[in-house]
Amino acid sequence: MKHSKPTERTKVKVVLPGDTVSLDVTTPGITLGPGLIQAGDSISCTKAGFLVRSGSIYWVENDQKRYIPETGEHVVGRISGKGGEFYRVDIGSAHQAILPFLAFENATKKNRPNLNIGDLIYARVALANKDMDPELQCLNPMNNKADGFGKLEGGMVLKCSLRYCQRLLTQETDICKLLGQVLQFEVSIGMNGRVWLSSDTIKHISLVYNVLKQAEALNNSECKALVNKLAV
Structure with missing residues (x-):
């Protein structure tokens, strides 16, 4: 598995549905995530929460429980x-x-x-x-x-919070990168709170499943300590 280095995550400001976000959409590399929609040269918020930036990725983060589909997710x-x-x-x-x-x-x-x-x-x-x-x-x-x-095909599905899926997709947490150093596995992350996992053996799938499940409540240093136990 290939993973880029996680970038710092910054909460820019509190936003409400309909708020306009001042971003230059012509800037190369800018990516809009959940809660943001572009219409022409204008970018608006579709839900309330924190406008968050991680590198060139922007999205709106909140404690929403039920998944609300958005185009492109x-x-x-x-x-x-x-x-x-x-x-x-x-x-x-x-x-x-x-x-x-x-x-x-x-x-x-x-x-x-x-x-x-x-x-x-x-x-x-x-x-x-x-x-x-x-x-x-x-x-x-x-x-x-x-x-x-x-x-x-095959594999297992981990159900988790929508916020955790956002963290995994923006690589705010190192857990997938760390796991990839000790185990071979495939992962497909959905913005709807579901993560599909597959590996060459049931044992490895179960290990990845349990580690990812525990990592939702851990910071990066704690994730590293958890994965280090697997490498022993």
Whole structure:
């Protein structure tokens, strides 16, 4: 696993829904995370909380319990049903999401993905509107390639807080990097409070699962001490 060095996290200010954030969207490398939306040259907040910066990444952090989908977010979902042209997917939000059969790399009407109820998928939120069921896609819209999206084979799912998932995605915590130094594993982190884990043995999957679960309440130095116990 490759991980970049975690950057310092700074709480910029308290924001409310509708507040405008003064950021130069033309600056190379700026990434907008959960709670922020861009319309033209303007960036607005979609929820209340702290505006947080980690390197060139900005997002709004709060103690929200239930996942509220936002366009562009990555999620770990479970297939819960099948319609005429789409799958129903449980992503932990108030409403189940829709995943069209054609929202996969190289999918056609004759060449559709074969997913069953209970299967896990890693997807991107393609459309989120309070008046409609969220829509997912299992491809990168920039190149129409899977790029890691799609069916998740085997493994385990860790359910955790939305804030912890934000920490893992922004690499504010070293835990995944530290674990990658002692164990080989795969991880897909969803903004919906679900983290999929896989490794070559059940024992290793269980170890990674338990360490990540404990690390939610630990700081970086405590995470390092926890992982060091595995290396002994």
